[in-house]
Amino acid sequence: xxxxxxxxxxxxxxLRPEERTGNIPEETRNVPFEMRLKGxxxxxxxxxxxxxxxxxxxxxxxxxxxxxxNPTYDHSYGETFIPELLKIGMELRRIxxxxxx
Amino acid sequence: MSKDMSxxxxxxxxxxxxxxxxxxxxxxxxxxxxxxxxxxxxEDVGYSLEEIRKIQREVSVGDTxxxxxxxxTALARRFSEKGKGAxxxxxxxxGNPSGSFKDRRASLSVYQAKLLGYKGxxxxxxxxxxxxxxxxxxKLGLECIVVQECYDSEGIGQPEILExxxxxxxxxxxxxxxTVGPELFYSFLSILxxxxxxxxxxxxxxxxxxxxxxxxxxxxxxxxxxxxxPEVVMVTHAGGGNITGTARGLRLAGAKETxxxxxxxxxxxxxxxxxxxxxxxxxxxxxxxFGIPFAxxxxxxxxxxxAARPLRYMDExxxxxxxxxxxxTEALAQLEGLERGPAGNTSLTAAFAMARxxxxxxxxxxxxxxxTGAGKHPQSQLSFARERGIEVMFGNPEEEIPGKNIILxxxxxxxxxxxxxxxxxxxxxxxxVVAAKNITRVTELDIIFLMEETRESYEFVKLELQLLGAKIxx
Numbered sequence: 256x257x258x259x260x261x262x263x264x265x266x267x268x269x270l271r272p273e274e275r276t277g278n279i280p281e282e283t284r285n286v287p288f289e290m291r292l293k294g295x296x297x298x299x300x301x302x303x304x305x306x307x308x309x310x311x312x313x314x315x316x317x318x319x320x321x322x323x324x325n326p327t328y329d330h331s332y333g334e335t336f337i338p339e340l341l342k343i344g345m346e347l348r349r350i351x352x353x354x355x356x
Numbered sequence: 357m358s359k360d361m362s363x364x365x366x367x368x369x370x371x372x373x374x375x376x377x378x379x380x381x382x383x384x385x386x387x388x389x390x391x392x393x394x395x396x397x398x399e400d401v402g403y404s405l406e407e408i409r410k411i412q413r414e415v416s417v418g419d420t421x422x423x424x425x426x427x428x429t430a431l432a433r434r435f436s437e438k439g440k441g442a443x444x445x446x447x448x449x450x451g452n453p454s455g456s457f458k459d460r461r462a463s464l465s466v467y468q469a470k471l472l473g474y475k476g477x478x479x480x481x482x483x484x485x486x487x488x489x490x491x492x493x494x495k496l497g498l499e500c501i502v503v504q505e506c507y508d509s510e511g512i513g514q515p516e517i518l519e520x521x522x523x524x525x526x527x528x529x530x531x532x533x534x535t536v537g538p539e540l541f542y543s544f545l546s547i548l549x550x551x552x553x554x555x556x557x558x559x560x561x562x563x564x565x566x567x568x569x570x571x572x573x574x575x576x577x578x579x580x581x582x583x584x585x586p587e588v589v590m591v592t593h594a595g596g597g598n599i600t601g602t603a604r605g606l607r608l609a610g611a612k613e614t615x616x617x618x619x620x621x622x623x624x625x626x627x628x629x630x631x632x633x634x635x636x637x638x639x640x641x642x643x644x645x646f647g648i649p650f651a652x653x654x655x656x657x658x659x660x661x662x663a664a665r666p667l668r669y670m671d672e673x674x675x676x677x678x679x680x681x682x683x684x685t686e687a688l689a690q691l692e693g694l695e696r697g698p699a700g701n702t703s704l705t706a707a708f709a710m711a712r713x714x715x716x717x718x719x720x721x722x723x724x725x726x727x728t729g730a731g732k733h734p735q736s737q738l739s740f741a742r743e744r745g746i747e748v749m750f751g752n753p754e755e756e757i758p759g760k761n762i763i764l765x766x767x768x769x770x771x772x773x774x775x776x777x778x779x780x781x782x783x784x785x786x787x788x789v790v791a792a793k794n795i796t797r798v799t800e801l802d803i804i805f806l807m808e809e810t811r812e813s814y815e816f817v818k819l820e821l822q823l824l825g826a827k828i829x830x
Contacts, residue, residue: 270539276363277538283631286509290543291533293525313476313499313530315551330518330731333739339748339764340734343683344690347768351430351691 264326265319377555382660391805427691442714455727458488464566466492469554476553490527506533519731559657567601575609585611590703593618594646596666603669619706620647622675636759652784673776700726782810
């Protein structure tokens with residue numbers, strides 16, 4: 256159970272596929288136009304996937320489906336190390352080595 | 357009574373929403389179906405360059421260091437003919453409060469919003485500009501909402517945009533994160549209407565005039581230290597504001613001979629509104645997906661008339677490859693001790709190749725850097741790309757195919773300048789203007805306006821209009 260005032264993230268569909276407009280590729284037209292937004296839960300209590308209302312940091316009240324409690328940041332430097340990047344600096348330093356002697 | 361917030365209804369109220377959100381009536385500048393009074397629109401910002409500098413200094417924007425890249429210059433000379441290899445300098449714009457030159461662009465807009473009594477600002481951007489607006493809004497005590505394109509339909513976020521979302525939130529902004537599509541503009545208008553906040557557009561005259569200080573500082577410092585203006589200033593080009601503002605600042609400082617060169621990352625083949633292509637891009641800005649359309653039709657932006665008009669200011673335009681920019685980003689870190697970029701290093705990459713062709717007593721200035729970190733770093737981007745099946749390897753950059761592979765050059769000598777045909781861009785611009793408004797008749801005034809827009813001759817513009825079937829009425 257998630258209680259009122261908790262920092263949460265919601266999800267909402269803004270346009271369904273059939274409502275999408277403009278000159279867009281088919282793969283975009285076939286999927287909904289969606290929004291994610293964070294704010295403080297306004298409902299007394301809720302569970303994930305419930306439709307709730309949040310108050311954003313700018314004070315707006317917005318409704319959507321509750322998808323995360325205390326959402327954090329999980330972007331990183333990547334799970335897969337790219338060893339090729341190491342070679343670039345080593346090679347360039349080798350080329351310039353004479354200049355630094 | 358609640359307003360109709362459907363797509364059609366909101367888009368239908370576009371003009372009235374914009375007018376209220378900008379405090380500027382763009383109608384006043386319209387001269388005909390084609391022409392508008394660009395110079396007056398820019399002057400109506402109402403501040404001199406000195407006043408803009410003062411406003412920016414109050415919030416610690418600008419006066420960033422101009423760093424000579426001696427090791428990169430030495431490296432370029434290793435691969436140049438005798439007597440060639442221009443001195444390369446970089447304006448370390450990462451030193452601005454939110455970590456990029458975009459603070460200059462945001463500062464005047466947010467200042468104006470505060471002056472006009474708005475309670476908050478809204479901006480539509482997935483880039484560094486969001487953080488810049490958030491930073492300036494924080495300083496001036498205004499609310500800030502950033503509307504960004506962030507996810508594909510599977511909910512996977514581009515790592516660079518996820519970082520920019522975090523940064524905006526860290527600076528106190530509300531971030532509305534959307535999936536791929538031009539309907540972002542509908543969400544943006546809805547928010548403007550709902551909140552009554554100021555549209556801190558990237559493309560307003562306030563945004564662009566704020567960048568003039570960047571070109572001015574470069575001209576002033578190079579002149580003072582080296583007794584002449586730089587021969588070349590290289591600018592990463594996306595929406596056109598960076599080029600426009602920088603070039604205007606150079607001119608204001610008297611650097612009229614300095615060549616202003618635009619550079620974009622080549623992402624040809626990847627569609628900007630494609631849900632499928634969205635996460636195949638390892639660059640979220642500074643690329644051809646913005647660079648070409650904004651050069652050939654600047655008024656596609658989120659204001660009625662864009663103040664960013666790159667073809668008025670760009671002398672040459674080159675493309676570089678994703679792999680080359682990642683390579684130069686590593687070179688900057690490993691040889692110069694500056695961990696920056698990568699998107700901001702697009703123009704650095706081209707500068708390296710161009711320096712090799714220039715005389716060694718000439719000066720080339722790369723006019724920006726940007727902060728880096730988790731999500732924005734080459735390691736983040738290449739890891740994300742490799743995990744999504746994009747091949748990352750050493751090889752010939754000419755063989756790079758956006759979305760399929762990223763090719764790191766085997767040697768610095770393989771970094772190339774790929775010129776974009778400027779005349780073609782100018783023809784496209786005229787074509788786009790005629791098509792957008794179904795123009796069948798043009799007047800002398802329109803021709804003069806298009807000459808200014810393209811920096812081409814009367815004959816060039818007239819011929820192109822005739823080929824498009826427009827009747828010239830004198």
